[in-house]
Amino acid sequence: MKTSILSGAAALAVMSGPVLAEDLTVFGPWLGPDQLNVEAVLEGFEAATGHTVSYVGSDSFEQQIRIDAEAGSAPNIAIFPQPGLAAELAKGGFLTPLADGTGDWISENYAAGQSWVDLGTFAGPDGAKDLFGFFYKVDVKSLVWYLPENFEDAGYEVPTTMEELKALTDQIVADGETPWCIGLGSGGATGWPATDWVEDLMLRTQSPADYDAWVSNGLKFNDPKVVAAIEEFGAFARNEDYVAGGAGAVATTDFRDSPKGMFDAPPQCYMHRQASFIPSFFPEGTIVGEDADFFYFPAYADKDLGTPVLGAGTVWAITKENQAAHDLIAYFQDPASHEIWMARQGFLTPHKGVDASKFSDPTLRKMNEILLGATTFRFDASDLMPGGVGAGAFWTGMVDYAGGKPAQQVADEIQASWDALK
Template sequence: MGFSSRRPALAIAAAVGLVLSAAACGTDDSGGKSTADCGAYEQYEGHDGTSVEIYSSIREIEDERLQQSWEEFEECTGIDIEHEGSGEFEAQLPVRVDGGNAPDIAFIPQPGLIQRFAASGKAKPVSADTKTMAEANYTADWLRYGSVDGTLYGAPLGSNVKSFVWYSPTMFAEKGWQVPKSWDELLKLSDTIAADGTKPWCVGIESGDATGWPMTDWVEDMVLRVASPEVYDQWVNHEIAFNDPRIAESLDQAGRILKNEKYVNGGFGGVKSISTTSFQEAGVPITQGKCALHRQASFYANQWPENTKVAEDGDVFAFYFPAVDPSKGEPVLGGGEFVVAFADRPEVQAVQTYLASGLHANSRAKIGDWVSANKELETANVANPIDRLSVEILQNPQTVFRFDASDVMPASVGAGTFWRGMVDWVNGNDTKGVLDGIESSWPK
């Protein structure tokens, strides 16, 4: 669809301003001929020679792809976007903001952190143009996660579906294993794989200062399945205690896999190796035949070794993390980043608006391995089959979707005691003690 929802006036302006656009975008930085169609960027012009600093957790190949996605925008508008990705983003962003060294824009994956910055007056409400763009391209649920007290502070950007289990189609075909359709079938499959002499699961939750977050995803998926989406909402909003019996039951169900020495940790060791195995490397043993299953989000497509084919008949693929009772529906856990500004200069607002557009969503999707809930994103531009499936799920109005709980909870819990508590739990602490500790840390 590209950016087909642009206002008619913008399309007219693009036509009558063709000569001006050619003059503005006729050459690239090296003096050569530009191939950019700058007509689509007219609403962002007028900021030539400015720069905008963006800070995020996006690194390595994802960083390269992100910067490639806005190259044409930079060429046509004259705005230089300077992106810094950091593995210590979650810990360092509050330090920078509180210390008066905030970036112009941050890609924040935790709505709870957005609330913190809005309450302190450090985050800036989006401009009218950004608000219009975001409201046109995202559902009310997504906008709610980026809002505080009805004011939009963060326009959605990338998204992900977390309720996936990665596996090797080749291994399954050779062994005669079938993709499970329920939680009980998943456990039976795990027993079958273990009896074959392979640790069925490989898991890793090490992530620098953010160590523990992949385990919170396990818990959240289980709360949605063992309890219900309604109980999940009550838990996230602290309308029920963090140590409610239904949450404890959900964590114990996750423990049937994660604390089972027969099941984990393929390619790395036993249960305690989970906390020291990086989440980036955790699924790799599937490609080596050392494990069979890895529960991780759609974005894990970026972590497979180079030349790994992701497809139903490829080296790796994924299936939906099955519901306990599929007849009661199939809930989906997901997350995403929000584009939050700490400065309100015109060029910053222009970048924020552009990043909420279908123009950027499709530009980034064409490069590969990226998902967004942006309604203007065409699935034809999403080559990776897992990403395409994720987009279809996100755009389906019937999907029972819930945002990652740890990202919505107050940051001191969701990105603090919850993360640390899950490390303690997988390393041997009991369910009650861990949940009691997290509950006691909830801000009064």
């Protein structure tokens, strides 16, 4: 508690007036509307501290931050969409540990605080562990999107357990319709939507401890437990009757186009499992909460695993140290910094101190409730695995699986590529 008061005081000291105004450069993956959002937050920081901030976004952030770090032209702050990449840079000695006391603050003020500290703690170049990353802005992935009016027209109810979800799926097929839209296409990253499915189903069929062991490869990728989770996904995606366009279309449909099938008249499908960001790809003019809505991707009632939630988030790390960079991390401990983006779009936060009435629309509040109400929160496994697996073999393996390869063979191949990295 004492440390939190101290860091709070430090944050206040920062707010009360600039000691020395500095230039701060921030480099991240956000472009377009998201760029305007992050710039609004950084303007709030400028106003509070007097530092000058400039933000640059890139769609090839992952490659460019490596080039800049290696060459020595890194920005002050880098915003990593995947902790795995930040961990690699920390190991190379390109990241600066966060100020003392930040970890204590996170574990006290974030929901499931210690897990956020653990996710931001990486081994430095000398192997010593330190807190390098601060999570700001998270996504919830365990969501199923649907059109309430389509459900009403057909007389369907929103399922609250996995058993009900499966029964509803069969019901829709029996009515001569197609329940799911699933698309894995994403350019060079084709396959990632399937990894989210598998991770979500892993959390719903195995214990959190098994999930953690899977992420660290303590539980092998070709273990029967993992293969079972992959086959659970196959039960949805490889069933000709369950997927719009047939099982063969899953791997080739772009994930950005796939939800649009729900909006066709007559609808091509009734449900779409995707993270909280997907409304930006809904047809123009769609009002989330009215035209389209979501429900929590439910857990099995007969397995005692609570309500697990899969999520992801962006981790902010200092790539070139200066006082302004530390001040920015301190600024994020002030609820006001979260509320700026909450009032805009597509922002969720694990910060317990924020005023939930600041959310721009009720759906975001509903998502944040799912996040805060999780009995188990787990981070996207593929983002935590080594790049060669989490952003490589796992993706391509899932594409192969959707194309008809047996789950065991796919799992063996992914495990082999993981072994090759060790």
